[in-house]
Every structure is written in C-alpha cells, then in structure tokens.
Amino acid sequence: MGIAEFFQHLMNGLTLGGIYALIALGYTMVYGILKFINFAHGDVLMVGAYIGLFLFDWLRGDSPLGLWTLVAFFLAMIVSMGFSAAIGMFIERVAYKPLRKATRLAPLLSAIGVSFILSNGAAWAFGTHSRKFNYPFDNSAIHLGGVVITPHQILILVVSLVIMIILKIFVDKTRMGKAMRATSLDQGTAMLMGISVNRVISMTFAIGSALAAVGGILIALDFKVYATMGTMMGLKAFVAAVVGGIGNISGAMFGGILLGILETFGVAVFGIPTGLKDTIAFGVLILILLLKPEGLFGKVEKEKV
Amino acid sequence: MFNFFLLILIYSGIYALMALGQNIITGYGGLLSLTQAGFFAIGSYATAILTTRFGWSFWATLPAALILSAFFGLLIGLPTLRLKGDYLAIATLGFGEIVRNVLNNWDSVTRGPMGIQRIPMPDLFGFTINPYKKYAFLVMVFVFVGIAYFIFQRLARSRMGRALSAVREDEIAAQSMGINITTYKVFAFILGASVAGLAGSLQAVFSLSVTPGTYTFMVSVMVLCMVVLGGMGNFKASILGAFIIQLISYFPQLTGLSSVIPPQFKQILFGLILVVMMIWRPQGLLGREETRYGKKVAKSRKGGAR
Numbered sequence: 001m002g003i004a005e006f007f008q009h010l011m012n013g014l015t016l017g018g019i020y021a022l023i024a025l026g027y028t029m030v031y032g033i034l035k036f037i038n039f040a041h042g043d044v045l046m047v048g049a050y051i052g053l054f055l056f057d058w059l060r061g062d063s064p065l066g067l068w069t070l071v072a073f074f075l076a077m078i079v080s081m082g083f084s085a086a087i088g089m090f091i092e093r094v095a096y097k098p099l100r101k102a103t104r105l106a107p108l109l110s111a112i113g114v115s116f117i118l119s120n121g122a123a124w125a126f127g128t129h130s131r132k133f134n135y136p137f138d139n140s141a142i143h144l145g146g147v148v149i150t151p152h153q154i155l156i157l158v159v160s161l162v163i164m165i166i167l168k169i170f171v172d173k174t175r176m177g178k179a180m181r182a183t184s185l186d187q188g189t190a191m192l193m194g195i196s197v198n199r200v201i202s203m204t205f206a207i208g209s210a211l212a213a214v215g216g217i218l219i220a221l222d223f224k225v226y227a228t229m230g231t232m233m234g235l236k237a238f239v240a241a242v243v244g245g246i247g248n249i250s251g252a253m254f255g256g257i258l259l260g261i262l263e264t265f266g267v268a269v270f271g272i273p274t275g276l277k278d279t280i281a282f283g284v285l286i287l288i289l290l291l292k293p294e295g296l297f298g299k300v301e302k303e304k305v
Numbered sequence: 306m307f308n309f310f311l312l313i314l315i316y317s318g319i320y321a322l323m324a325l326g327q328n329i330i331t332g333y334g335g336l337l338s339l340t341q342a343g344f345f346a347i348g349s350y351a352t353a354i355l356t357t358r359f360g361w362s363f364w365a366t367l368p369a370a371l372i373l374s375a376f377f378g379l380l381i382g383l384p385t386l387r388l389k390g391d392y393l394a395i396a397t398l399g400f401g402e403i404v405r406n407v408l409n410n411w412d413s414v415t416r417g418p419m420g421i422q423r424i425p426m427p428d429l430f431g432f433t434i435n436p437y438k439k440y441a442f443l444v445m446v447f448v449f450v451g452i453a454y455f456i457f458q459r460l461a462r463s464r465m466g467r468a469l470s471a472v473r474e475d476e477i478a479a480q481s482m483g484i485n486i487t488t489y490k491v492f493a494f495i496l497g498a499s500v501a502g503l504a505g506s507l508q509a510v511f512s513l514s515v516t517p518g519t520y521t522f523m524v525s526v527m528v529l530c531m532v533v534l535g536g537m538g539n540f541k542a543s544i545l546g547a548f549i550i551q552l553i554s555y556f557p558q559l560t561g562l563s564s565v566i567p568p569q570f571k572q573i574l575f576g577l578i579l580v581v582m583m584i585w586r587p588q589g590l591l592g593r594e595e596t597r598y599g600k601k602v603a604k605s606r607k608g609g610a611r
Contacts, residue, residue: 099584106587108391112579114576231522232402273410285399
C-alpha cells in the first residue's frame with residue numbers, strides 16, 4: 001500500500017467516522033445522565049434527514065448550484081436541527097419521563113416502541129422508496145497529490161469538527177454544561193444543589209437529537225434517505241460510544257472516528273467483503289466488551305450497596 | 306376463511322414458542338434480548354439446508370437447529386452478560402442484522418436473497434405432516450408448545466427460576482446469596498435462543514421455503530410485544546400474547562380491509578402497545594405469575610400475623 005493510498009483510506013475513514021461521532025454523542029450524553037440506551041435515537045436521525053431533505057428541496061426550487069443552494073442547505077440543516085430537538089424533547093416527555101422510577105427494563109421497552117412507531121410512521125407517511133438528497137454543490141472530486149477528496153467529505157469534516165468544538169465548549173464552560181456534568185455524576189445531589197434535573201434531561205435530549213439530525217443529513221448525501229436508515233447507523237454509533245467509554249463525550253468523538261477508520265481499512269486493506277462491512281462494527285463491540293468493557297476512556301465504576 | 310383461521314393458529318403456535326423463550330429471558334431474567342428473529346432464522350436455515358442438501362429427515366434436524374441456536378446464544382451471551390448494563394440489547398440487535406446480512410450474502414450456502422425452496426415435508430410413522438392439511442400441522446405445533454410450556458414452567462419453579470428472579474430484582478443481593486449471576490443469565494439466554502431455533506425449524510417445514518426477508522427485526526419486536534402484552538414472567542400470558550398479536554397482525558386480511566388499512570398499521574400499533582403498556586400497565590394483561598410461596602408471603606404481609 002502506497003502512502004497516497006493510505007491517506008485516501010484515512011480520509012474516507014475520517015469522514016465516515018465524523019458522522020458516527022456526531023450520532024454517538026447523542027447516545028453517550030443520554031446514557032451519561034439517565035443510564036439508558038435511547039433506541040429511538042437512530043430514528044430521530046432518520047426524521048431529521050427527511051425534514052432536511054424536504055426543506056432543502058423546497059428552499060432550492062429550480063435554482064442552479066451556487067451560493068444560494070449552499071445557503072439553503074445550511075438553512076435546512078439548522079431548521080431540521082430545531083425540529084429534531086423538539087421531537088427528541090417530546091419523546092422524552094411522553095415516553096421516558098413517566099418511567100423514570102419504573103423498573104430498569106421499562107424505559108428500554110418504551111424506547112423500542114418509539115423507535116418502531118417512528119420508522120414505520122415514516123414509511124407510511126413518506127413511502128418505502130428511498131429518496132435522493134441532492135448535493136448542494138458541485139461534488140466533483142478534487143485531486144491532491146494521489147488522494148481524491150470530494151467537497152462532500154470536506155463539508156463533513158468541517159461541520160462535524162465545528163459542532164464538536166462548540167459542544168465541548170458548551171459542556172465545559174457554560175452553566176448548563178456544568179449542570180449536565182453534575183447531573184450525570186449524581187442526580188440526587190445535583191437536585192439538592194438547585195439544578196433543575198428535568199430541564200437538564202430535556203436539554204440533553206434536545207442536543208443529542210439535533211446532532212443526530214446533522215449526522216442524518218450528512219450521511220443522506222451519500223446513502224439516500226429511507227425509513228429504516230437509522231437502524232444500522234444508530235447501531236454503529238452506539239458501538240462507537242461504547243468504544244470510547246459510554247457516558248464520556250470526548251470518548252464518543254474518538255470512538256466514532258476510530259470505528260470509521262476501522263471500517264474503511266477493514267474493507268480496503270484487510271479484504272473484508274463489502275456485504276459484510278456491517279459486521280466489523282459488531283466484531284469491534286464484542287471485542288471491546290471482552291477486553292475493556294468500560295471503553296477506551298471510560299472509568300471503571302465501582303458499585304456501592 | 307376457516308383455513309385462514311387455522312393458519313393464524315399455527316403461526317400463533319410457532320410464535321408462542323419464541324415468546325416462551327423471550328419470557329424466560331426478559332420476564333424472568335429481566336434481560337432485554339432483541340434477536341428472537343436471529344435464532345428463528347438460524348433454526349429455519351439449519352432445517353432447510355440439512356434436509357435439502359444432506360437429505361436429513363426433519364426430526365433429525367430439530368436437535369441440530371436447537372444446538373446451533375444455543376451455540377450462537379452462548380457466543381453472544383458470554384461476552385455481553387458478564388457485564389452490567391444493557392449491552393445484551395444492543396449486541397442482540399446487531400446480531401439479528403448480521404444474521405440477515407450473512408443469509409443474504411453467503412450465496413453458496415444460503416442461496417442469498419432467493420432463499421431455499423422445496424423443503425421436504427416431515428414424516429411421522431409413515432404419515433406425512435402436510436402443511437396443506439392444516440389440522441395435522443396444528444396438532445404438531447401445539448404438541449411442541451405444550452412440551453416447551455411444561456419444561457419452562459418446571460424450570461421457572463426450580464432453583465433456576467428462583468435464582469433468575471433474584472438476579473432480576475437485585476443483582477448484588479443475588480450475588481451475595483451465592484448465586485452465580487452470569488451463569489444463570491447465560492443459561493436463560495441460551496434456553497430462550499434454542500426454543501426460538503425450534504420455532505424456526507417448524508416454520509421452515511410449514512412454509513416449505515425460507516427466504517432472508519422473513520426474519521426481520523419486526524419478528525423480534527412482535528415476540529417482545531407478545532410477552533409484554535401478556536405479562537412478563539408468566540408463561541400462560543406469553544401464549545395468550547402470541548394469539549392476540551397474531552390476530553392483530555392478520556386483522557386486515559381477516560376483515561377484508563387490507564386495501565383500506567396501510568401495511569404499516571400493525572407495526573405502529575405494536576410500537577404503541579409497548580409504550581402504552583409500559584406507562585399504564587407494566588405488569589401486562591395477566592400479570593406476573595405468583596408462586597405459591599410468593600402468594601403466602603404477600604398474604605402474610607397484608608394480613609399481618611402468620
């Protein structure tokens with residue numbers, strides 16, 4: 001493998017991983033606070049992608065590729081983030097909040113129900129065929145040395161990098177971010193310190209869902225939009241979150257990128273057939289659970305009685 | 306029409322087997338497994354391949370399907386059940402997708418998306434159990450349901466059932482009582498997997514052909530719904546749940562409204578059942594089955610002395 005080829009695969013892995021990281025953040029944040037896997041996260045991603053697609057097509061109309069299409073794309077993305085955040089908060093309010101004191105199994109089962117309602121509701125409302133999300137720019141490849149980069153890949157890298165930096169600043173520096181960290185450490189104590197835990201949880205769902213919408217839109221440019229697109233993406237993003245140490249925000253970012261790179265190199269270098277590409281993430285999950293179940297950056301939690 | 310009703314009954318029986326398995330995993334063990342469809346597929350394909358390729362009889366493939374499903378259950382259960390948390394749910398969700406992926410892509414063995422046709426009908430003492438004559442098949446399926454129900458009911462009242470209930474209620478307390486929690490969890494998971502494999506075998510000789518499209522995530526969710534609707538921790542309720550969910554599932558065809566009701570109707574309803582049951586009636590329609598000892602405890606708590 002030449003050096004150019006290596007950088008080519010690295011680039012492809014990084015862009016795929018950037019999207020995984022965006023989605024993994026939603027899982028990890030919710031898990032950090034509520035200790036529960038939000039099975040509907042992947043389906044929120046799908047809804048976000050649909051909203052983005054419809055808005056972009058409507059805003060764009062017949063205008064040719066240019067500055068306006070790019071602006072329309074970002075407008076559509078921002079509005080879709082808002083909608084998805086609202087949907088995420090609504091789901092939490094209706095399907096998870098009443099179950100906060102129930103058995104451990106109850107919110108999980110409810111989440112599976114929500115996931116099923118969303119994906120099948122979308123199939124019913126928008127049809128089972130897949131829709132194409134048109135590129136808002138000319139996506140012809142750029143040659144850099146021996147490496148081929150598409151503008152789409154640059155978009156993914158820039159958007160995911162910007163969003164992750166903003167999120168990191170938000171969680172580390174703002175009051176709300178501090179409240180979130182406190183809630184994830186100890187809900188009871190956080191409440192005693194005057195933090196409105198309900199608001200923190202709502203906010204967490206809103207942020208996670210908005211990020212999922214971005215991930216959905218970015219992936220939709222390559223893979224089309226359909227009702228069950230969220231299942232596999234959600235699953236892989238969850239694996240990414242586990243790899244990085246679930247509950248750990250930086251870990252999720254790293255885990256996502258690592259998984260993207262592993263997948264790309266697994267197919268391109270180690271000759272895993274494309275049809276079995278999805279198995280790689282699963283193998284990674286089993287391996288990490290066997291060798292380092294707390295994830296690469298997770299803390300081992302001792303349980304006290 | 307009557308024939309159609311028999312078909313629903315047969316499918317209810319096949320799904321009841323899977324629901325019984327799900328109940329021992331989820332209802333007793335408190336573990337969320339999302340891959341009865343995966344084991345169902347493994348059982349079906351084991352029977353389909355062994356009968357068509359190697360000329361085995363159906364009865365010989367049954368133990369093979371059981372053991373193969375149990376083996377895969379062990380393979381996923383062992384790494385994920387050692388840990389706290391809900392890794393099993395996500396690992397099993399992935400496993401179901403992988404199984405379908407492999408069935409679709411491993412052309413030389415599974416014939417890919419086309420599936421395997423012309424599976425021979427099972428013989429018993431020279432009598433062919435013909436799926437077109439549905440009575441015989443119905444009897445066969447319910448004999449299996451009866452056996453599985455009997456075995457599971459016994460197990461649930463044995464040391465194992467009590468250990469699982471303890472693990473579900475409080476892992477740490479159970480562990481300090483000397484219960485090896487991982488062993489019991491893995492055992493429950495394997496049991497649930499193997500009975501789903503058995504259901505798969507029956508499905509293969511009932512439809513006489515297998516295609517990967519049959520074994521979607523929806524099957525797993527349906528089975529989960531059966532257990533939740535009937536009542537977790539109650540085997541009778543799982544069977545009842547299987548009947549109700551199958552009736553709902555064939556409701557459009559039964560009433561002749563399939564042109565009016567959209568095909569996603571039943572899936573959306575299953576999702577709603579899960580959410581609504583969890584919020585308003587988490588114990589399910591029938592509720593958890595109390596052991597005689599448990600009833601006595603409850604009574605003494607309520608009535609005070611003795």
